[in-house]
Amino acid sequence: MKSIHTYLNFIDGEWKESKNGETSTSYNPSNISEAIGSYQMSTKEDLDQAACAAKKATKSWRKLPGNVRGDYLLKVASILEERLDDIASTMTKEMGKTFFEAKGETARGVAILRYYAGEGLRSIGDVIPSTDNEALMYTTRVPLGVVGVITPWNFPVAIPLWKIAPALIYGNTVVIKPASETAVTCAKIIQCFCDADVPNGVINMVTGSGSLIGTEMLNHPDINGITFTGSNKVGKEIARKAVENGKKYQLEMGGKNPVIVASDADLNLAVEATISGGLRSAGQKCTATSRVIVHTDVYDEFKEKLINKVSEIKVGDGLESSTWMGPLVSKSQLDTVLSYIDIGKNEGATLLYGGQRIEDKNGYFIEPTVFDNVKPDMTIAKEEIFGPVLALMRVDSLEEGLELANDTEYGLSASIFTKNIGNILLFIDEMEAGLVRVNAESAGVELQAPFGGMKQSSSHSREQGRAAIEFYTSIKTIFVKS
Known part of the structure; x- marks a missing residue:
């Protein structure tokens, strides 16, 4: 029997086995006897380690100039572009879409990274006239901190990247929990960040059960916001728990x-x-x-x-x-x-x-x-x-x-x-x-236009384009008296 590769979690700049040592296997939906790879069935302790690493990295990451954070994204984009055929092929084997579609999606991932790299030098505030003529009043934007990213299997390159890239460029750090059906594809994406020498703790990946890891993300005190794409049933539960725990949340859900x-x-x-x-x-x-x-x-x-x-x-x-x-x-x-x-x-x-x-x-x-x-x-x-x-x-x-x-x-x-x-x-x-x-x-x-739904299709927020800044940052108003 052909041996398959076991993919690890990525935590604080290192590839690590889950604490319990358990794994699960991803199979090809076109040939259900073909195993694509194994991934970690992680524990609460694994998620805690990732969240703590992300929190530890927030201070130094947010203090980097925006163009420097952008340079990291550009490097990731170049590595992803070099590996486009391999990652697209993995996507096709793991979730079934045609290689033509998978290549297009992966190329879109490259474009997303390059687009958000440019956000590092764009305006993040406004000067506002004050009623006091001896004062300066203006706004700036500050990152949320640690963002939990929960992604589906149907766009295993584009959706993770259109969440990760804006999170990072606006100064946040990330813990991602990809869909188990495409955990191998996500691991190959994260490897691009690793090989681009993104600082330790800035991006972390923990695979496994959505009900376990997702719940722990919502409960973890070091995670400040959750962005989710998936079903309405799960999305509504995320919204409820996020409100209870005081976390900012963003949901993209179903359509008819x-x-x-x-x-x-x-x-x-x-x-x-x-x-x-x-x-x-x-x-x-x-x-x-x-x-x-x-x-x-x-x-x-x-x-x-x-x-x-x-x-x-x-x-x-x-x-x-x-x-x-x-x-x-x-x-x-x-x-x-x-x-x-x-x-x-x-x-x-x-x-x-x-x-x-x-x-x-x-x-x-x-x-x-x-x-x-x-x-x-x-x-x-x-x-x-x-x-x-x-x-x-x-x-x-x-x-x-x-x-x-x-x-x-x-x-x-x-x-x-x-x-x-x-x-x-x-x-x-x-x-x-x-x-x-x-x-x-x-x-x-x-990718450059806002995306999101009305009614039950979203949390009435928007992803992609310049609109992404609304979720990943908060406005700070500054009043300076001379």
């Missing part, structure tokens, strides 16, 4: 993202974007298109074009160049998606295409799935599935489409396809989502 196809839409463009937005990464994106709301005048034509294109999708191992859609990340995720498909059929939706596990492959593969005749009160129209499932819904007007699009507890992203400027302006004004896109798929996020 609509695309509206107006009667004047370019249908070929709309079909391509619906498929890309809904089925890339096997639909395992918080911004993935889920509900497809189509005007009745073009509904049948759109549906025919959609099914024709979906039927051409090649499902398989993400490392094979011909593969368009890889597997779901785990047996649990596969079971969840299949259960939603059964619910859709039982509640009366019409299964137009797919809906079955692909049994002739040794992985968690499922056919891309399309439902017709989906009603607003059906489960598949309301709950986040996080799989390659599209729900078609017919409307008689744009106003009806907007009402249907907004009929959800979520408000993360949404898109519309139309050539009419009136339709565009109405959509922009009325759509209750943090990200709205016109004639483009719902799943596009640019």
Whole structure:
């Protein structure tokens, strides 16, 4: 049997075994008999050691000039770029997305690091007129201190880096707990920071159970803030405990993202974007298109074009160049998606295409799935599935489409396809989502722009771009009397 590498925790500049010596193994969802690597099943003591190391490093790290912190990020970016293919390949093996997508995500990680390196020389305050003409009043921003970072498996490079990079550039230190499904990928990211000689304690990684490590992060007195991306259920519990413990928190959670196809839409463009937005990464994106709301005048034509294109999708191992859609990340995720498909059929939706596990492959593969005749009160129209499932819904007007699009507890992203400027302006004004896109798929996020949701999709905070400074720092007002 081929031996596999065991990845350690990274604490205070050193790779360390967990205190209990226990490990777990990450397997390839495209070939469930292939082990990718083992990672630590850490204890409360491991987390305590990491948090203490991070706290110890805060004073010296925050005192470095911003451009010096930026230089470290630039060095990490260069190392990550050199290892792009290896890290992308690990991502594909560990969570299943195609190598093409994994390379794009890793390249985005490089760009995120370089973007935030530049933040080290940007303004962090304002001069404010005082009513006292002999006084100077101004603001500056100060770091939170130690930030606990809890990340999901679906974007195992981009999401950790769009949390870590702003945390560090604004003077914080970090303890990250990555999703177990992609712990190996995260370890390779942290190795880039290690090899860039980032000072000891500035960044730490502890792997293992989310219920244990995440809870200890929330309870630990040395951790000042928590940034989390994941499910609504876990996010709400984090918010509750963070408030109880006086910690600042930031949550990015679920979505039930609509695309509206107006009667004047370019249908070929709309079909391509619906498929890309809904089925890339096997639909395992918080911004993935889920509900497809189509005007009745073009509904049948759109549906025919959609099914024709979906039927051409090649499902398989993400490392094979011909593969368009890889597997779901785990047996649990596969079971969840299949259960939603059964619910859709039982509640009366019409299964137009797919809906079955692909049994002739040794992985968690499922056919891309399309439902017709989906009603607003059906489960598949309301709950986040996080799989390659599209729900078609017919409307008689744009106003009806907007009402249907907004009929959800979520408000993360949404898109519309139309050539009419009136339709565009109405959509922009009325759509209750943090990200709205016109004639483009719902799943596009640019690193220099604020990202976050409305309603139950977030804590009403924003990540990425210049907006990241709002979470990772606090404003200090200074009054100086001559």
